Amino acid sequence: MATFVRPAHPWPTEALWQALQAEWPGITVEVAAELDSTNETLLTRARAGDRSACLLVAEHQRQGRGRQGRRWISAPGDSLTFSVGVPYAPRQWAGLSLAVGVAVAEALAPEVQIKWPNDLWCAGRGPAGEGRKLGGILIETVGTAPSTRQAVVGIGLNVRSPDGGPAGWPDPRNRPAGLEELLPGIDAAEVLRRVAPAVVRALHEFEREGFAAFRARFEARDLLRGRTVQTTEPEAPEGVALGVDDEGALLVHTAAGVRTVAVGEVSVRPC
Template structure:
């Protein structure tokens, strides 16, 4: 097993001026970093925490999907904090913007919560995902947990290479999970602060610059927009889809690219 050296103290020194109460924890293994922080909050521990796991045995994505990770192959972490934005709409997009900008110009965003790697031919493959969950706080407000999982090591070659997962080492062969976390942590915290103050609107143009779906034919799970052409997002982060019956606004659900 590869011995990873996590910059926990350096991260804390970076973040502490903005978040004096924040703790940075690295564990060898846990079921799910999101679940761990949610359970702590339910028990009354609502101090901000950045929790990193080298291995998750029960990692989760959206719609209950599992997220598999092995030490060194993936970066899996969650950031938990009391959070009170005026509107939660578009939060996963703002988080995606912060992460993508911190990593590489080829990292794009697939609405609503996926990070993709786009090659020179315009083909994309999934690089990672974002899972945001909340629990109510006794005195009001909510405790938010922002979970992020990223593939670091390249997936084994398969016959269907275009559908294989992407990995950060395709962009930088020397990049490690700890180094990727070092790039992401501060921009992520800054984005969360900005979103809490101003919502999604300040992130809209930055999201548009990374929007994987815009202009592409898509399928959606929304009954009145089963297929159409993605037309970006609005100021609240909802996906706009042009259909023969007009433009539809999609706030939740699944969206897939329709092959041409």
């Protein structure tokens, strides 16, 4: 059954739990008013031997983080932050963040696109029409058995565009987007109702079929395709993004030919 952990605002917890049972029987749903990090909470449980499936939501994260240790900062109510932890044994892990991104984007709006490897953007909402960041995905794992790991999929989405704090945003091109720009009146609970079942469904589909089941759908949401990009990959410092290969690695056409940029410690930004 659903577990209620002192949320400060009403959430459709029971209805969401019932919907998720159809996708992943036995999954629990927990909502906390405040946590250090939903990802870290589920990872800690996994390290202690907990192999159960769980959707964990925090209305506010004190130490939320993104890829490469970057902090995720937002005021309570301005964003949705949650993690899904499941015992997981896909044939290959490559492309999982893109598959999750596809599920989230399709559950929200046509304007939501995926910026390789794990960011969600609002297309055409920047000063020059280049788009602005809407959210991100962080996937971490813990070994729990010889052939199975506990996968923890963390997702953060801006419901309202952050104001940047007292200093604001010196460059408006860097101000993140909010879902209210695309879906007026939406709140974090409604975003969760739309997104969580889609993510759990995608995890099942990826485990069975891998990235092949998502490649064409990713191409329809690919923010970088056809754009000039810069990367931290020494063999592809700059070029034109050509999409991704069968395993979700970025293809970049450089002066030296087409280069593959694998998921990992790589940063890709539109020039």
